[in-house]
Every structure is written in structure tokens, then in C-alpha cells.
Amino acid sequence: MKRRDFIKSGGAIAAAAPFMNFGAGKPLGKKLLVVGCDGMDPGIVNRLMAAGELPNLKRLGDRGIFTMMRSSIPPQSPVAWGSFISGADPGKFGIFDFLHRDPETYIPMFSQSDTLPSRWLVKLGDYRIPLKPGKVVLKREGPAFWDFLEERGIPATIFKVPTNYPPSPSTQRTLAGMGTPDIQGTYGIYTLFTSDEHESQRDLAAANVYYAYIDENQVMEGQLEGPKNDLLRESEPIVVPFKAYVDNRHKTVRIDIQGREILLAEKEYSDWVELTFPLISGLASISGMVRFYLLEMGERFRLYISPIHISPRHPAVPISTPPGYSAELADRVGLFHTIGLPADTKALSNGTFSMENFITQSLSVFGESCRLFAYELERFDRQPEGLLFFYFSSLDQGQHMFWALNDKEHPYYHPEEGRRFGYITDELYRKFDRVLGRALKSIDPAIPVLVMSDHGFAPFRREVNINNWLLREGYLKLSTRDISEETSILDTADWPASRAYALGLNGFYLNQKGREKEGVVTTGERRRLLEEIKAKLEALVDPANGQKVVSCAYISEDNFSKDFIERAPDIILGFHRGYRISDNSALGTLDRDIIIDNLGWWSGDHCVDPKRVPASFVSSFKINARVPDMRDVAPTILKYFGVPAGAGMTGKALI
Amino acid sequence: MSSKVKLSKEADQKATAIIAFHGYSSLEELVEDLIGKEYEKIKSGDDKEELANKLSGLGYIS
Numbered sequence: 001m002k003r004r005d006f007i008k009s010g011g012a013i014a015a016a017a018p019f020m021n022f023g024a025g026k027p028l029g030k031k032l033l034v035v036g037c038d039g040m041d042p043g044i045v046n047r048l049m050a051a052g053e054l055p056n057l058k059r060l061g062d063r064g065i066f067t068m069m070r071s072s073i074p075p076q077s078p079v080a081w082g083s084f085i086s087g088a089d090p091g092k093f094g095i096f097d098f099l100h101r102d103p104e105t106y107i108p109m110f111s112q113s114d115t116l117p118s119r120w121l122v123k124l125g126d127y128r129i130p131l132k133p134g135k136v137v138l139k140r141e142g143p144a145f146w147d148f149l150e151e152r153g154i155p156a157t158i159f160k161v162p163t164n165y166p167p168s169p170s171t172q173r174t175l176a177g178m179g180t181p182d183i184q185g186t187y188g189i190y191t192l193f194t195s196d197e198h199e200s201q202r203d204l205a206a207a208n209v210y211y212a213y214i215d216e217n218q219v220m221e222g223q224l225e226g227p228k229n230d231l232l233r234e235s236e237p238i239v240v241p242f243k244a245y246v247d248n249r250h251k252t253v254r255i256d257i258q259g260r261e262i263l264l265a266e267k268e269y270s271d272w273v274e275l276t277f278p279l280i281s282g283l284a285s286i287s288g289m290v291r292f293y294l295l296e297m298g299e300r301f302r303l304y305i306s307p308i309h310i311s312p313r314h315p316a317v318p319i320s321t322p323p324g325y326s327a328e329l330a331d332r333v334g335l336f337h338t339i340g341l342p343a344d345t346k347a348l349s350n351g352t353f354s355m356e357n358f359i360t361q362s363l364s365v366f367g368e369s370c371r372l373f374a375y376e377l378e379r380f381d382r383q384p385e386g387l388l389f390f391y392f393s394s395l396d397q398g399q400h401m402f403w404a405l406n407d408k409e410h411p412y413y414h415p416e417e418g419r420r421f422g423y424i425t426d427e428l429y430r431k432f433d434r435v436l437g438r439a440l441k442s443i444d445p446a447i448p449v450l451v452m453s454d455h456g457f458a459p460f461r462r463e464v465n466i467n468n469w470l471l472r473e474g475y476l477k478l479s480t481r482d483i484s485e486e487t488s489i490l491d492t493a494d495w496p497a498s499r500a501y502a503l504g505l506n507g508f509y510l511n512q513k514g515r516e517k518e519g520v521v522t523t524g525e526r527r528r529l530l531e532e533i534k535a536k537l538e539a540l541v542d543p544a545n546g547q548k549v550v551s552c553a554y555i556s557e558d559n560f561s562k563d564f565i566e567r568a569p570d571i572i573l574g575f576h577r578g579y580r581i582s583d584n585s586a587l588g589t590l591d592r593d594i595i596i597d598n599l600g601w602w603s604g605d606h607c608v609d610p611k612r613v614p615a616s617f618v619s620s621f622k623i624n625a626r627v628p629d630m631r632d633v634a635p636t637i638l639k640y641f642g643v644p645a646g647a648g649m650t651g652k653a654l655i
Numbered sequence: 656m657s658s659k660v661k662l663s664k665e666a667d668q669k670a671t672a673i674i675a676f677h678g679y680s681s682l683e684e685l686v687e688d689l690i691g692k693e694y695e696k697i698k699s700g701d702d703k704e705e706l707a708n709k710l711s712g713l714g715y716i717s
Contacts, residue, residue, distance in 0.1 A: 098713065098715065099706075107706075108706055110706075182712075187712030188712035188713075189712060205707070205717060206708055307712070339712075340713075341712075341713055345714035346711055346717075349714070349717050505715060583716045586710075586715070587706065587716065602714055602715075602717065607715075
């Protein structure tokens with residue numbers, strides 16, 4: 001039965017919700033487009049729609065619905081998109097935060113993937129050659145919704161959905177997104193060569209900074225540090241040397257690297273430059289790629305080099321299924337960012353980028369996404385059936401960095417920067433709307449379209465150190481009296497005397513007997529203690545302004561399925577808007593006070609109470625729920641294609 | 656400097672398994688390798704610092 005026939009036959013209920021009468025197993029149509037726009041805030045969408053600035057989203061919503069959608073607990077992207085992928089709460093797929101912790105050691109670890117070392121090493125001169133290579137393992141548990149489509153032979157393209165690195169085994173076309181590292185295994189370490197001596201001596205996070213010595217012939221010699229060569233018995237980084245010929249008169253530079261010449265003018269970005277990092281000369285190597293950005297010439301010479309991305313043509317680790325999909329994209333559209341979060345927010349936070357530099361980069365990333373989207377849309381248009389999911393990262397990364405430009409209450413508000421660049425957030429929304437408009441024109445208008453985000457956005461004005469609070473309240477004890485803002489609880493906690501600790505961006509743990517290595521809280525005490533701490537957290541007030549800090553402390557066992565709950569924090573901290581965990585607290589380090597001002601460009605955030613940052617849901621079709629939930633999207637997609645929801649799905653189909 | 660270390664039966668069994676698994680030629684080589692790796696960790700800070708650096712790339716931690 002076609003959708004039009006169904007609407008005709010469905011009567012009054014169908015008029016309200018055109019897809020509702022279809023039973024499981026009967027497809028509603030053959031094609032569906034889902035666009036994921038990370039961080040798209042329904043409040044901002046609503047304001048811009050009302051002002052007539054998002055005509056395409058407005059038209060889409062007028063056909064179906066524009067509403068808020070419940071995000072996950074906590075509303076962090078790996079968790080929320082994990083809920084989207086699994087159609088379930090995080091208890092079913094086992095990811096509760098960017099960071100989990102090992103109860104054996106209390107040390108935080110990444111939640112999304114793990115790297116297993118290579119095995120069966122053979123010694124050969126200075127090398128140790130693995131006979132079984134190491135591998136990266138996805139820690140998201142359970143099936144993805146596209147697995148169910150695959151079983152029925154329904155093709156799907158899943159473009160850069162977060163929480164899918166390395167991509168789970170599939171014959172569908174999937175490209176890994178957030179969680180994908182650079183070739184050094186980090187989430188993006190950039191390089192800066194600067195002739196500013198003071199700047200070259202700064203110890204910056206996630207950056208390699210070098211002094212740029214330019215000789216009398218106006219030549220600078222540099223090298224790019226690649227991954228460590230673990231094949232060597234004495235592991236050391238692989239370096240690629242280069243020379244930069246500086247022409248101050250014309251404000252240009254020529255970079256010679258691995259036989260290529262790149263000519264750059266001041267403030268210009270290079271195209272992608274593919275590089276080879278040799279492991280064993282002539283026998284084994286790793287491919288990577290970078291972009292050069294000539295930030296300044298003249299009084300100061302400043303050359304930025306992007307993190308070394310995994311090459312989509314020759315990925316050193318799996319980033320797509322089938323493995324050739326990433327190379328197909330590179331061949332058809334050109335090389336593209338493969339790091340999960342492509343805009344270099346750290347370069348702005350560190351002061352390496354000006355706001356103007358960061359906006360230039362953000363728009364470049366957005367433009368690249370648009371080209372890839374256009375390619376996939378064209379392909380989607382040609383195929384007779386299937387799902388296209390396409391993900392945009394730019395609104396999320398932009399809002400993290402742009403929030404303070406328009407927030408006069410933010411401690412990092414700079415009036416001058418606000419005046420110059422305050423337009424940019426709204427402009428990104430408008431740009432996205434225009435891209436959507438082109439997409440809608442390019443596909444059959446009968447194809448249903450859903451545009452969704454994973455969470456909204458909130459100001460991040462004040463940082464909260466929960467470990468400082470636990471110390472004050474007596475739940476956490478240290479074995480030292482020498483406490484400073486650099487003290488790590490991981491080094492100094494008196495665990496046998498401590499009942500709780502905090503790690504991760506929303507995580508709060510009891511020091512539980514039989515679970516933590518030196519746990520003390522018994523099963524009998526557990527519930528009472530959780531409720532006591534929940535009440536105290538929800539009563540916590542910011543002395544600077546009298547505002548409540550924690551909107552809701554979610555006790556995990558009351559909110560999650562039990563399948564992988566052993567990985568979960570005992571409480572998920574749901575902060576009020578304006579507050580977030582402090583950088584230090586997330587890694588178990590103390591601050592000078594429980595609550596301090598956030599003095600950085602990372603000024604907007606969403607790691608708060610999910611009720612305070614709902615996601616956006618804009619569809620061309622009507623739905624049967626007033627407020628949908630992130631978990632509902634996967635069963636909805638499956639139902640559209642006539643596929644029953646997976647047994648583990650806790651969400652409900654919306655059609 | 657040479658040192659003799661007495662291993663418990665359990666540790667000895669584990670060491671034998673690790674030697675076979677990773678292809679070390681002797682217990683001495685295994686111990687030297689493990690000491691080298693641990694020393695490297697001390698020199699380069701610790702796992703936490705590496706983690707902080709990784710998370711910095713995401714942007715969430717400065």
C-alpha cells in the first residue's frame with residue numbers, strides 16, 4: 001500500500017497521524033531521509049522560524065511537525081546518538097558518558113572504543129613485528145537499527161553518526177563519526193610553528209608548538225610529528241620533515257613536503273596534503289593527511305598544521321563499511337576530515353586561532369559537509385529504495401565556542417568580539433536551512449524527511465567541581481593535607497575512608513564494596529546514601545548568585561535498563577542551565593573552589609539536565625506523540641520500512 | 656647492576672604465559688621490557704595526562 005492510499009483509507013486518525021494505521025511488516029514507503037544536526041536547539045530554531053529566517057525548516061514542520069524531543073540521560077552526544085542507533089536507553093548499549101572509569105583502578109577511560117594491542121611479536125633487528133595486528137574495538141553494545149534493515153535487504157547509508165567508531169560490522173554503507181581519532185590515536189593534536197618566542201614556549205593542551213626559526217635565506221625547516229612507531233623496540237614518533245620558503249614581500253610561503261610544493265598566501269588554507277609515515281623503510285607505512293593554514297606573516301610568522309587525519313583513501317584503521325566506502329567518497333568528492341569532531345575548538349581555546357580564524361575553519365568544515373551531502377543525495381535519488389542518514393557537526397561545535405559572543409551574563413563575554421562575530425550562530429542555522437532547502441528540492445517530494453538533533457544548548461557560565469563538594473561534605477577523604485587546585489583524587493584519595501567520587505562530564509560514583517577496588521559502601525547502605533546525596537546535590541546553591549546548581553540528580557538504577565548498568569555512574573548529574581562540571585572535576589582533579597567562573601571560549605554546553613536542553617525534531621510527517629524521545633527514532637525508521645523493532649529497543653515507533 | 660627476584664608460583668606461571676604469548680625470548684627480556692614501559696609512563700606523565708590530552712582534542716577539557 002502506498003502512503004497516499006493509506007492516507008485515503010485511514011479516516012480521522014490517519015488525518016492526524018498519517019502513518020499510524022500501518023501495522024508492522026507493511027512498509028510505508030521505500031525511501032526515507034534523516035538529517036542529523038548535532039546540537040540544533042529547538043529554542044533557537046523557534047526564534048529564527050518566527051522571524052522567517054528558516055523557511056525550509058518551517059515548511060517541513062508545517063507539513064508534519066516541529067517539536068522538542070527528549071534527549072538521553074545525560075544529553076551527551078555519544079549517549080544520545082547511541083540511543084538513536086540502538087532505539088534504547090544507555091543501559092542497553094552501555095555508554096553513559098564520554099568517560100567511564102575502571103573500578104579496579106579508579107582511572108577514567110574512554111567509553112566509546114578500546115584499542116587492543118597486537119600479539120605474537122617477532123623480533124627482527126630493531127623491530128618487533130606483530131603477526132596478529134592490534135585492533136580497535138567499539139564498546140557500544142547490541143545491534144544498530146541499520147542491522148535490522150540489512151536483514152531485510154533494505155540498503156542504508158549512515159554518514160558519520162557518532163558512537164560508531166570503529167564502525168560495527170555491516171554490509172551497509174557506514175562512515176565513522178564522533179569518536180574517530182587522528183592517526184596518533186588522539187582526538188586531534190594540532191601543530192603550530194611560530195616565530196613569537198613567548199608563544200612557542202607555551203605549554204598548550206592538544207598541541208605541538210615549535211619555534212619557527214627562519215634563516216638568512218628565509219627558509220624555515222620543520223617537522224611534523226606522526227604516530228609512534230610501535231614496531232621499533234624503542235618506540236618513537238615517526239616524523240616527516242618539511243621546508244617552508246618565506247616570502248614576506250608577497251606575504252606567501254611555499255612548503256616543500258615529501259616531494260610536493262604547496263603555495264599559501266597569508267590567511268589561506270591549503271587543500272588536504274596526503275603524507276606517508278614510514279614504519280619500516282620501503283615495506284610498511286601509515287597514511288595520514290593534513291591541511292596547512294598560514295595564520296600570519298610579517299612581524300610574526302605563524303603556521304598552523306591541522307591534526308593528522310586518517311586518510312579516507314588508505315585508512316590505517318577501519319573507518320567505514322564496506323572498507324572501500326571512505327575511499328569512494330574521497331575519489332568522488334575529494335579528501336575530507338575524518339576526525340570525529342573536525343573543527344579545531346582547541347586551537348581557539350588555546351589562543352592559537354583568533355575567532356576569525358576559527359570561523360573560517362568552521363565554515364570550511366561546513367562547506368565540506370555540504371559537498372558530501374550533495375554527493376550522497378544524488379546517489380540516494382538514483383537508488384530505488386533505502387535510508388540516507390546524514391550528520392552535520394558544525395552547529396554543535398560552533399555553539400560550544402560562539403555562545404559567549406551573545407551572552408552578556410557570561411564571564412567570558414567580550415563586547416567587541418560580540419559586536420564583530422555575534423551574527424555567526426544564527427548564520428550557521430540559516431546556512432543549514434539553505435542546505436536543507438536545496439536537499440528538499442533535489443529529491444522526490446513524496447519522500448518523508450526527518451531533521452533531528454541530539455540535544456539543544458545552554459550557557460556554560462560556571463564550572464562545578466563535584467570532588468571539591470564531596471570533600472567539603474565529607475564523602476571524599478584525602479590522604480594528604482597538602483591540597484591545592486592541582487591535587488588529583490586519583491593520587492591522593494584515602495579510599496578506605498571515602499564513600500563517593502566524581503569522574504566524567506556527568507558521572508558520580510559511590511565507592512562500593514565488592515565493585516571498587518577499595519570500596520567501602522555496602523549494598524545495604526547504597527540506596528539510602530544515594531538518596532541522601534541526591535537530595536544534597538539538588539539543594540546545592542551557587543553562593544555567587546543564589547541559584548540552584550543541580551536541577552536533577554538521576555539515580556541510574558531508576559532510569560536505565562539493567563543490561564550494562566554496571567558501567568554506569570551511580571548518579572548522573574543533571575545541572576541547571578549555566579552550570580557544567582569543571583574541566584578538572586571530570587578527570588578527578590580539584591579546583592580552588594567548588595564553583596568557579598568559566599573563563600574560556602568553550603562557553604556553551606549541553607552536559608546538563610536533559611530536560612533543560614531538549615533536542616529538535618522537525619519532520620515532513622505527523623507523529624503519534626506530543627514529545628518524542630531520542631529512543632523512538634530507530635523503531636520509527638524500522639516501522640516505516642515495515643521492519644519490526646528490535647527486541648532490545650525501549651523506544652516506541654512514532655508513526 | 657644485576658638483581659635476583661624470587662617470583663611466586665602464580666607470578667611465574669603468568670610470566671611463562673606472557674613470554675609464550677608475546678614471543679619474548681626470556682624472562683629477563685620480559686622484565687626489562689615491562690620496566691622500560693613503566694619507566695616511559697613515569698617519564699611522560701601518566702595515563703591521566705594522556706587521557707586529558709585526548710579529551711582536550713574533543714574540546715570538553717581545556
